[in-house]
Amino acid sequence: MSPQDLSAPATEALSAFQAAGSWEQRARLLMQWGARLEPLSDAQLCEENRVHGCESQVWLVAQQHGDSWQFNASSDARLLRGLLSVLLVRVNGLSAGELAQLDLIDWFNQLGLSRQLSPSRSNGLNAVLQRMQQLAVSSA
Amino acid sequence: MSLHSPWRADFPGILALETEHQTYLDSAATAQKPQSVIDAITGYYLHGAANVHRAQHVPGERTTRAFEGTREKVSQWLNAQDPAQIIFTHGATEAFNLLAYGLADVFQAGDEIVISAAEHHANLLPWQQLALRKQLTLRVLPLADDGQIDLQQAAEIIGPRTRLLAVTQLSNVLGGWQPLARLLELGKTHGAITVVDGAQGVVHGRHDVQQLGCDFYVFSSHKLYGPDGVGVISGEAQALQQLRHWQFGGEMVRSATFESAEFNPAPLGFEAGTPPISSVIGLGAALDYLSGQNPTAIAAHEAALHKALLAGLIQYPQVKILGQPEVALVSFVVDGVHNADLAHLLTEQGIAVRVGHHCAMPLLKSLGQTGAIRVSLGLYNNGNDLLRFFNAFDQALELLQ
Ligand SMILES: Cc1ncc(COP(=O)(O)O)c(C=O)c1O
Numbered sequence: 345m346s347p348q349d350l351s352a353p354a355t356e357a358l359s360a361f362q363a364a365g366s367w368e369q370r371a372r373l374l375m376q377w378g379a380r381l382e383p384l385s386d387a388q389l390c391e392e393n394r395v396h397g398c399e400s401q402v403w404l405v406a407q408q409h410g411d412s413w414q415f416n417a418s419s420d421a422r423l424l425r426g427l428l429s430v431l432l433v434r435v436n437g438l439s440a441g442e443l444a445q446l447d448l449i450d451w452f453n454q455l456g457l458s459r460q461l462s463p464s465r466s467n468g469l470n471a472v473l474q475r476m477q478q479l480a481v482s483s484a
Numbered sequence: 485m486s487l488h489s490p491w492r493a494d495f496p497g498i499l500a501l502e503t504e505h506q507t508y509l510d511s512a513a514t515a516q517k518p519q520s521v522i523d524a525i526t527g528y529y530l531h532g533a534a535n536v537h538r539a540q541h542v543p544g545e546r547t548t549r550a551f552e553g554t555r556e557k558v559s560q561w562l563n564a565q566d567p568a569q570i571i572f573t574h575g576a577t578e579a580f581n582l583l584a585y586g587l588a589d590v591f592q593a594g595d596e597i598v599i600s601a602a603e604h605h606a607n608l609l610p611w612q613q614l615a616l617r618k619q620l621t622l623r624v625l626p627l628a629d630d631g632q633i634d635l636q637q638a639a640e641i642i643g644p645r646t647r648l649l650a651v652t653q654l655s656n657v658l659g660g661w662q663p664l665a666r667l668l669e670l671g672k673t674h675g676a677i678t679v680v681d682g683a684q685g686v687v688h689g690r691h692d693v694q695q696l697g698c699d700f701y702v703f704s705s706h707k708l709y710g711p712d713g714v715g716v717i718s719g720e721a722q723a724l725q726q727l728r729h730w731q732f733g734g735e736m737v738r739s740a741t742f743e744s745a746e747f748n749p750a751p752l753g754f755e756a757g758t759p760p761i762s763s764v765i766g767l768g769a770a771l772d773y774l775s776g777q778n779p780t781a782i783a784a785h786e787a788a789l790h791k792a793l794l795a796g797l798i799q800y801p802q803v804k805i806l807g808q809p810e811v812a813l814v815s816f817v818v819d820g821v822h823n824a825d826l827a828h829l830l831t832e833q834g835i836a837v838r839v840g841h842h843c844a845m846p847l848l849k850s851l852g853q854t855g856a857i858r859v860s861l862g863l864y865n866n867g868n869d870l871l872r873f874f875n876a877f878d879q880a881l882e883l884l885q
Contacts, residue, residue, distance in 0.1 A: 399855055
């Protein structure tokens, strides 16, 4: 996927994370990006929207507007909120077909965050990705 | 903290991790192995593998001898009466499952199984599921505030209906010695079969199963500096008689027709199929290694490390320690900080500690937590490991607060 295809916030995330030279900078960025997540309403923080398989609590809400998907997500863990945030800037607005084709591992690689996706991690990111792909596939 | 470990150099794994800038503080999950264990395993393969208890040929004889040698070493290590009372399983978890299946016939509907609130899932779920299958009642000994099993309540719960008592010696979350002597006495007064989860306890100090007086003592090799894939049940002679065979096949069979079969007694009767031969041989080497060290020096080193770890953590007013850990590990949470965030930032800095429920969800829940950070120690850890941990901890807190 060429950078031209990226949304403005995704481009911003990419340049910010690629400029981060240390783990501290990455952590700070994650927390800043996490703070940008649009909060979910109390009603949205329900069991139905919970993504299981995580040490932390994670909620994912998906809406389809016409052809394109819009996700909202939250977590009680701050760094995970950051990871969700940089995930959402990449996927929001895509169609189901585009979502199904999107290589999110590559996206996190580009951000220098690929380790957060390792199979021994129980931070919930993997479970969120799976849930997204399921949603995309089932509606494609 | 100049807490030097004279054993560290014997463990290539801890040195390799250090070169990789990884500070390993998760030995309660699994321990690094001394060179002699690695040599024993490779030696076995390099000199020619063979199956045990089956063949008359030279490789078979040699392997069987080494395999049975470990049984004797385990027996000596635990001061069991007889090596024939040592059963090898594939791990502590399998050992509890063996017991829960092998003892099933002992129970009648309405009988009670008593465990404690501190149990690892491995010493909880096999009994819970047995209780469900056989309509038994599972009763749980509550903990006092210090994380110890409350003996007063235990005296009320353990009674004439108790057919089996299964308790941990040292919780993998709380790190405190449970009052086993009193508990086992209570169990025996009422004629209960007694099972001790020694998975963590066996790693710290020598324990004498005859002195403990339990019917079954269980542990895993991999936490005791040996290879993974092997567990041990040390069973009291009479108690072993009560075990029914549970897995079938291999050399556990004495004679078989299409219609029926007869089975060997313990230990072979409970070691169905090809056992984890190389790992059992490796466990023997681990026990040889440990036998060659000065136990007082190890205990003193571990105590000094633990004291330094505790003393360091207590400096932080926002740190809440779970229970009153005495040895090996400290589990804690930090007020206002999510465990996952802390774990993330410690990992970023090469600190290998464990976060989560530690396979003891009901315990964590009863402590009002969903998870905790656990720092656990092996004899190869040193003052520098703690220093690196505390530096990383400071940095993480600074970022998060
Ligand atoms: C107290 C306790 N009991 C039982 C077990 C289970 O051991 P294993 O996973 O080796 O079967 C463990 C290890 O995680 C433990 O810490």
